[in-house]
Amino acid sequence: MGKQGTRRNKSKPRAKQRRQLPSLPTSVHDLPDELLDRVLLGLGSPLDLIRAAATCRRWRRAIADESFLGRSHDLHGAPRVAGHYYPHLCPRRRPAVADAGRPFSLVFLPVPPAEADRPRRTYYYYSSPRRSRIRHNRCREIIDSRGSLLLLTNEPWREHIDRRRWSPDFIVCEPVSQRYQGILRPVDLSDLPMLGAFLLDGGGRGGNTMSNFRVLSVFYEHDRPRYQFGTPRARSIHLAGRSGGRVYWGIEDGTMLVLDESTLRFSVLTFPAQMQGTYRRTSFRVIGGAVAGEDGVRVVRVHGEDLEVFGQLPDSGEWVMEKSVGLRDAMARLPGWDWDCQFRCFPVRIVTAGNTFVVLTPAEKTWLFSLELETMEVEQEHERNRHVGTSYPCALPWPPVLRACVHRGCNAAGADGAMLRRPRYTVLRLRCCPAGCCDRTQSVNLEVYARAAAGAFWS
Amino acid sequence: MEVDKGKGEAEETRKVAEADRDTVTLKSSDGKLFEVSKEAAARLSTVLAGMIAGGSIDDNGTDLKQIGSEALENVVDYCNKHANSIPSAALISSSISFNTAPFKEPEEWERKFVDRLSHDALFDLVEAANFLGMERLLDVTCHKISEMMKGKSPDQIREVFNIKNDYTKEELEEIRQELAWAFYDD
Incomplete structure (x- = not known):
């Protein structure tokens, strides 16, 4: 029964007790190599790794090790x-x-x-x-x-x-x-x-x-x-x-x-x-797949007043239209859109295209806006629109x-x-x-x- | 001896009762006893799982000579908290598939759990987790330590971890020259 008592008295202060056990590690120096590796593997950025490697010889050896760098790359991928x-x-x-x-x-x-x-x-x-x-x-x-x-x-x-x-x-x-x-x-x-x-x-x-x-x-x-x-x-x-x-x-x-x-x-x-079509860069671009890391190929193009995204069916490889949006309506939703020139500003041109977005401008004046391909929403706030x-x-x-x-x-x-x-x-x-x-x-x-x-x- | 044996039998019956209650008793290097759910211990620690399966759990307190009472208390605390938060743990692990995080990101409670630890306690806990084969706890604690290094200059890291600078001045200069861009704001 006394045992129960002993077991329950967790709240007793025991701050001094570990000091009586000098064999216990208290700092990063005492970590065995595999634990040090594990800690250093948590540093994903090359910047942090280089700085950590400048602290002491042991860390530098651990970080400069090729297999360590390989594992770090496997864990974190290429630097962001x-x-x-x-x-x-x-x-x-x-x-x-x-x-x-x-x-x-x-x-x-x-x-x-x-x-x-x-x-x-x-x-x-x-x-x-x-x-x-x-x-x-x-x-x-x-x-x-x-x-x-x-x-x-x-x-x-x-x-x-x-x-x-x-x-x-x-x-x-x-x-x-x-x-x-x-x-x-x-x-x-x-x-x-x-x-x-x-x-x-x-x-x-x-x-x-x-x-x-x-x-x-x-x-x-x-x-x-x-x-x-x-x-x-x-x-x-x-x-x-x-x-x-x-x-x-x-x-x-x-x-x-x-x-x-x-x-x-x-x-x-x-x-x-x-x-x-004519495949001009102002109206036609080949981009990557929607999912990062996959090798898919998609096509985005401006066709008349529409922006269309084409993709391949995974099994047959057949090209189908994935999405389409009417640019006239989409642009009208943008704040600051100049209603006066809306009718003479078509066709819209592609300025640049990434896997997830397209930056567009009306042909007659430079007025950049971009379209998120995931949601097909237009926006103008992103840095890329400048x-x-x-x-x-x-x-x-x-x-x-x-x-x-x-x-x-x-x-x-x-x-x-x-x-x-x-x-x-x-x-x-x-x-x-x-x-x-x-x-x-x-x-x-x-x-x-x-x-x-x-x-x-x-x- | 007879008495002892009788005592042993009594222990045996009590052990059965304890098995029903699903707990194991752990004994730290300085003799403190801690009780932890058997299910959580077996799930979180490969060493304890092996002991439980092999029947080498001593009811008087399984001796863990390498672990101090403070660290063991944290281990037990962690096990108990983990047992209470399984649903969200499952949720986190399902989100890992598209999250390229190096470790499974610590949950909120795990973060709080390691945040409140002192520097020494944290390193003791790493050692204890390593000894007990508790992968998840090791991930969480090591993650905390690497978080403490991130965004710091070499000097700051040395200060935080009390590391002795064993480079000469010339070597340090060479190191800084080699990859000067990494030290541009020091």
Whole structure:
């Protein structure tokens, strides 16, 4: 019975008792390694991990361990997007980051290098109405982002060139670590129109850092000797979007050109008649699936006064219209909508499209609003509605490179050396035959250009 | 001896009665006794589950020599609270499928439970949970410790956890140079 009493007197103060047991751990030092790992695995952000690794040697060893970083990545996934870059923001026409902090500034990038030794032809298209639009933003423009990296075009200041007639040089940079790598365009292809340039995974173990990337640029070669009516011209090929490891271009004759990013093979896709059109970027985009992390492909387009979303049925792969909304009614619900111009503002144009939203504007004046594809509701409050152009997400680098004060033999250096030997820049030259088959491609990688034009990389 | 045996038999019958009441008695390193629901103990702790299944539960108090009374009290407290909140626990686990959180996010009561612990008590509880094989409690306590590190500078982390800085000045500078962006606001 006495036992019952003993058992019940939990409320007795016993604050001093643990002091009599010096073997009991009292601090983080006494945690065994597996528990320390477990605690450190709770730190998802690379920022927290790097700071924790700077506290003491034991923690640094634990964090720099490759298997630890691997497990942390498995648990938390790639670092979350820290901010978005938007075009047209800062005074000197450098692209700027709108919603992230100081480490994402791009001011460290040098001005484009002098081009004295390389004759540069300039194309003017006086008849082209596009020229006036291009003029302001040609110098340096973000064209892709991947993880913590950005891909920028690098042009001399105020050179008026048609994007589709002149292939630019590139800069790949990592804003947070202020590292960059310049890539000169292949000279022998520089008069071919470029269909697009993309940052790809370098295929190494380096995660999304400067030691692990590939740049792919796609040029279009119009087959002049065999030109026939019906061969698409470069300006009738429109980049429609990227999703699930594939790049999609719409050709105005109604077919889609698809490039598989892993195999670098082209294929041709024909949408059902109800979805066909001119595939211009102002009215047609390919986006990813509604569920994050899935490789689905959807199409969003403006058709007359409606915005339509098409998706594929999971079993048959048949394309069906998922959603549709009348833009005239939707826009009328927006506060500040100018009733006077509502009738002359159609058609509505697509400014940019993400997996969950589309930013639109009336054609006649820039008045941005966006449509959430989940709810098909229009809104104007989001940051994305303040910038004319695509936004590029940027994340913190992964994995954190912890070399200082970590002894792990020569493995790391060896891995890095192997990485540098990989081709970093792949050029695809697409030739289109009159019959419309787009499979004759030529792949040239970095080594070829490094020999052809010494110093193809600068930094 | 006879008396002892008789006593043992009496214990036996009492043990049966206790089995009906579904509790086990745990004894801390300093001899304090705690009672905890058998069902909760078996569900939350792999070690206790093994002991219960193997019949090695001592009714006079199963000796847990490695665990101090304060930590054991917290363990028992946790088990009892957990037993009272199963429905919401099920609810949380169902929401994990689309939540990419590293650990199953602690529930409100678990958060409060670890928040009120002192620094020492928290680390003792981690040790106790580790010894008893209580995965969930280990998750919750380790999560709390990593929460305490988040958003802090190396100096602040050292202060909170009383860590001795074993780098030289030059090494620290090298570390900061290597990834300068991570230390920009220190």
